Amino acid sequence: MSAAFNLDNVARAAKVKLMIFDVDGVLTDGSLHYGAEGEALKTFNVQDGLGIKLLQESGVLTAIISARRSPQVTARARDLGIEFVHQGGHDKLTPFKALLAQLNLAEEQVGFIGDDVVDLPILSRVGFAVSVPNGRPEVHSRVHHITEAAGGKGAVREVCEFVMRAQNSYDKILNQFMA
Template identity: 40%
Template sequence: MSNQTNTIYGAISNQTAQLFLQTKLLICDIDGVFSDGRIYLGNNGEELKAFHTRDGFGIKAIINAGIQVAVITGRKSQIVENRMTSLGIQHIYQGQEDKTKAFKQLCQQLNLTAQQVAYIGDDVPDLTVMKQIGLAIAVADAHPLILNLADYTTRNKGGFGAVREACDIFLQTRGILEQAQGMSV
C-alpha cells in the first residue's frame, strides 16, 4: 500500500491528505494569499487589490461542500469586505495585529478544536496561528519561515490560484472534486 495520495497537483503524503480531510474550517490571510501582496494606492488615497477568480470559485465550492471559511487580516479594507462577502464568507476579521485572538474566537464560536482548522498564509504575522492549527498551508512564494512550518506548500503563488489549489485538495480528499465543481466524472 502506498504512503502517498495523488491529487491533481501531485502526490502528497497520506498524513497530509488526512490533515486536509479532517479540516472543518479554512482560515485565509488576504495580502499575499488572496492577492499577490501588492497594494495599489492612488493619488487620492484609494486602494486597489486584485483577486483571482479561480480562488473565488474554489472558496464557493468548499463552502458548498460544508467547510467553513474565514479570513483574518492585519489590514482593513472595504475592498476585502466586499469581495469576501460576495464569496459567501461569513467570518471576516480585519485589522487584526494579533491573529491568535480572532483564531481563538472562531474556534470557540464554531465549536472546533485547533486540529480541525487549516490556515493558508504567506508571512511572519501568520506564524502564531499556523503553529497552533491542524494543517498549515503556505503559498509558493511565502516567507521562508512560513515555508519551513508548512504541512503543504502550494505550487501556485499568492494571488495566482494558491487558494483554489488548496480548495481543490480539500474537495479531492473528500472524493467530491468533480461533483463540487460541476464536472462530469
C-alpha cells in the same frame, strides 16, 4: 514540506471543517496599488473565488483573518459568502481562538493558509497549515504544505481543491458542471 502529494497532508486536509485565508500575499499577490485619492486597490483571482465557493458547497466553512483593514476585503468576502471576517491588527491569534469557540471546533479541524510571520501563531496550531511559494522562509519551515501556485495566482483554488479531494467531495462538486 513541498507541494508534492503527501499522505499525511491528505489525512490532515480530510479533517478540515473550517478553512481560514489570509489576504495579502494569499488571496492577492501582495501588491498594493494606490489610486489618485490615495486609496489602496487590491486584485483578487476569480478562480480562487470559485474555489472558495465550491469548498463552501462541499460543507467546509470559510473565514478570513487579515492584519490589514480594507473595504475591498469586506466586499470580496461578501461576494463570496464568507461570513467570518476579521481585519485589522497583527494579533491574529485572538480572533482565531474566538472563531474556534464560536464554531465549537478543535484546532486540528482547521486549515489556514498564510505567507508571513504574523501568520505563524495560527499556522503553528492548525491541523492543516499551508503557505504559498512566495511566503517567507520562516513560514515555509513551519507548514505542512506549500502550494505550487503563488498567492493571488491560484494558490487558494489549489488548496480548496486539495481539501475537497482529501474529503472525497471534489468529484461530486465537479459533476454539477458536467453536461
